Amino acid sequence: MEIFLSSALAQLGCEQFPIPxxxxxxxxxxxxxxxxxxxxxxxxxxxxxxxxxxxxxxxxIERAAATFLFTVTGDSMNGAGIFDGDKVAVDRSLPPRHGDIVIAVVNNEFTIKWLYTVRDVIELRPDNPAFSTITFKDGEEMQVWGVVVGVVRKVLHGR
Incomplete structure (x- = not known):
């Protein structure tokens, strides 16, 4: 099974493309x-x-031209210590590996999840039991946009 790496710019439009x-x-x-x-x-x-x-x-940031910041919305990754409002640094130049936290494009939307490969199935797993795993079988396409390399959180908001 192949994990597709492609340009979100072409697929999602410029207004959704993160700016380095x-x-x-x-x-x-x-x-x-x-x-x-x-x-x-x-x-x-x-x-x-x-x-x-x-x-x-x-x-x-190891590779500035390939690193982007996303603001996390939602709580599907709380168990991994990634919370709503956090900023995540994402490196597009790293090849995604089993067990990485990745930004993936699913149904033309960005999502942050754990990446696992189990036999011929690719899984995007949340780290919150209230959310379901997203699975992709052989022949189904899914795009990994980049690998999460860091999290930035402001503890005192509004000060």
């Missing part, structure tokens, strides 16, 4: 300083430690 954009649009990127690792379990002793600055563009 850096996370920070000005020429002077804002480096963020990593202070220390944070324990999400038991607290760890604090230390005065500063690592190298982190540039989110360099961290999330």
């Amino acid at each position: 954009a850096a996370l920070f649009s000005n020429a002077d990127t804002l480096p963020l300083h990593i202070i220390h690792k944070i324990s999400a379990g038991f607290p760890s002793p604090a230390a005065d430690y500063t690592a190298e600055p982190l540039d989110l563009n360099k961290y999330l």
Whole structure:
């Protein structure tokens, strides 16, 4: 079974085609300083430690011309930690593999799902039990638009 990679521009029209954009649009990127690792379990002793600055563009984007940002709508991927309103960085140059989170085009609509191949069936699996798996059998066409490489979330909205 073949996973088709094609141009969403030709299939969906220009108005739906994502525009490549850096996370920070000005020429002077804002480096963020990593202070220390944070324990999400038991607290760890604090230390005065500063690592190298982190540039989110360099961290999330390996191939700028092939990387796009999407805003997620809906909650089918909540179990994967991808929530409504999150931004996902998507690399079109990466070949999709079994177990990747991908942006796919289904019925002329973008969707974000886990990609699995089981025997001769391609599955787009949500990560929320309230949603159903979408399956494609041999001979049915489905398009993987790109592979998700990162998620950006703003925790405090409106501040």
